[in-house]
Amino acid sequence: MQKLIVSGLIGAVFGLGIAISGMANPAKVLNFFDVAGSWDPSLIFVMGGALITTAIGYMVVFGARRKPVFDAEFHLPINKTVDARLLGGSALFGIGWGIAGFCPGGAIPALGFGGLHVLAFVGAMVIGIVLARTLDGLRHKPAKAF
């Protein structure tokens, strides 16, 4: 129960961060990428702030603790191979992000205030994940790659 409450609070921090940063706002996200048009460089500050904070914090956590509070080990991806699957999937993700203006982490926190638009995106995204997983032969356990 403790783990669930803490997970919910951490999720709330994530959602609040996404919402105030502008990552949940497709107009702003698309403008960040529209260097040739109505460019809005704000998202550099989101990525920079998140990245530097996380890099320092991870070093502190991994340096100070041998295991997480609620688990026996840190679950870190061990796959180091850069392959066509990774790059092809990432390229597709980029195309979809460029069309819709939502990425998964930007869309979920918008579900509470974003109306039909974000519902359409998230619904289709879930169908896309199910489709890809089915095509992948149902061989992979959920979240195995993460």
Add this chain to the structure above:
Amino acid sequence: METEFTPWMSLAGGILIGLSAILLMMFNGRIAGMTGIVTGIIPPVSSDWAWRIAFLAGAVIGPVLFLAFGGTIPYAVPVSLPLLALGGLIVGVGVYYGAGCTSGHGVCGMARLSPRSIAATLTFMIFTGLTVYVVRHIAEI
């Protein structure tokens, strides 16, 4: 559609995103990647689905509470519903094969200097930029 340049709010939001990534690693030992967290609650669900639901519920409720206490969240969607659905479908397939998205690869993986995450992030940033250019300046949808 113009949007206002908001370096301080965006930086504050970015730091909160980073803080949540640190806390999720410290408490649950997990990468704060939305792709991985969401995939784990789509049937067949992963065995540790409960914390994922709690995290996602928090991620939805956080901004709602912020609004309820008088905060403002600028939000505009200059994209039609069919294109949102098309984009969502492509994003779903892409993040499954790419094993992550902006939060998992772009923040958590890059922070660990993971070669896969660096390659993935460079790839999707380039393709997102190209797609926006094509949509807005060539196809002019």
